Amino acid sequence: MLDVHDLSPLVRRWSKHSDLSAQDRDAILALPFTRKVFGKDAYVVREGQETTDCTILLKGFAFRQKLLRDGGRQIISFHIPSEFVDLQNGLLGVADHNVQSLNRCEMAIVPRSALMDLTASNPEIRLAVWIDTLIDASIFREWVVNVGRRDSRARIAHLLCELVFRLKRSGAGQNGFFDFPLTQEQLADATGLTAVHTNRTLQSLRRDKLIKLNSGMLTVLDWEALCEAGDFDELYLHQQV
């Protein structure tokens, strides 16, 4: 696939939940940004760091995480192209979590001031940005539930449901067949399990013919059963059309 060189993915995504005029779209595309390519596992932002930019993922996968004193790691969210991976940190001024690339990524780095100016003068865009941060928050809430109250099988299934749902919505994949570069260790760190147990849990989902997962490709064999297994209800993603 070709590299991405403008902010059109962002426009496309916001157009789904907000009513942007042609001028709005042009204004977004006119945002100043620096394009930057990250290798695998590179740090985009570090916890504690003062931030002056907001980062948009144009291509590749990324994730947010926090490290514990004892060395443990908790992944807090995954991100797919067209998403702001660092709006929350950017707006608050001091990063409260780490943002890392998962594979080779292309990012657009927008100065916070430029984004703030745009949202100050344009209510429609302001609302779109705000809604983005609110949907982020809703996803975090669901993750608290996932990690707090579901058993390993439901946790993994739920996470897969969420990612597949978002990938589908962004136009990625076809016939339930997706690029899925997450390692089992990353799945484990996102669900609060160990890599070993994640492995066994995935095997059980495969055995029951809910999914196929290998070589970085995920196939959903039985979407309904997967949702059932994961106690998945898409409401929290606020993507109803």
Next chain:
Amino acid sequence: MLDVHDLSPLVRRWSKHSDLSAQDRDAILALPFTRKVFGKDAYVVREGQETTDCTILLKGFAFRQKLLRDGGRQIISFHIPSEFVDLQNGLLGVADHNVQSLNRCEMAIVPRSALMDLTASNPEIRLAVWIDTLIDASIFREWVVNVGRRDSRARIAHLLCELVFRLKRSGAGQNGFFDFPLTQEQLADATGLTAVHTNRTLQSLRRDKLIKLNSGMLTVLDWEALCEAGDFDELYLHQQV
């Protein structure tokens, strides 16, 4: 304590992270609202419900929660007076979680339209509201970490640290002595543990002289040790002065 009849708690809180002028304050106090009293365990908003208002907690404690298909409950956040308990739901239009009172509560119910008008015309206030939702999100992220990667002792300790920190900051309590009406079952539902195990964990914290907790009152006996036990770092609360 006397009942609260205006939005001054909100003004007081926002003034801590935002630079509000006298006009800004007056504009906030001029927001139209309905005052409503809730008994213990009353539902303020239900998941799935369409929302037209934003609710501010004036007095008492409240919490957000989600119910699982299997009957389990996960508490997602606790709220103390002056906080928006329902800004996220209110802005998104459809509630993705339940909001419940914990004890007798007084709430101010502000029509979403009034809040949106105010933020549309006043950039300073808009930023204050936005920052509020972003700090909420940061707290959710930390809860994912708490529930996902810490053992029972650290989970409980961390939750206590967060609540004490926020209570202190809002001016409640003195000498590490706080009104603390949460039941062990609620603590359990917030940490992803069972009530039984929460009980044993609290006993261990008491035995080690970190806290005293009974009759709805919490005393912090050793703040540093409690933070240590809970792996607590206040950064995520974004309250640095």
Next chain:
DNA sequence: CGTTAATTTGAGACCATTCAATTTCGGTGG
């Protein structure tokens, strides 16, 4: 002062972890 809610205690079962070893996969260089 009775009644219900909340806390506490005990014992056994189980889900997930830990630790270690093995196999497979993906990429690289000869």
Next chain:
DNA sequence: CCACCGAAATTGAATGGTCTCAAATTAACG
């Protein structure tokens, strides 16, 4: 194109933290 290498995935067995189920005790409240 195959040999090699490190990363990722897989397997096994033993341990352990937390849960479950029940019963007993204590606190809260009208």
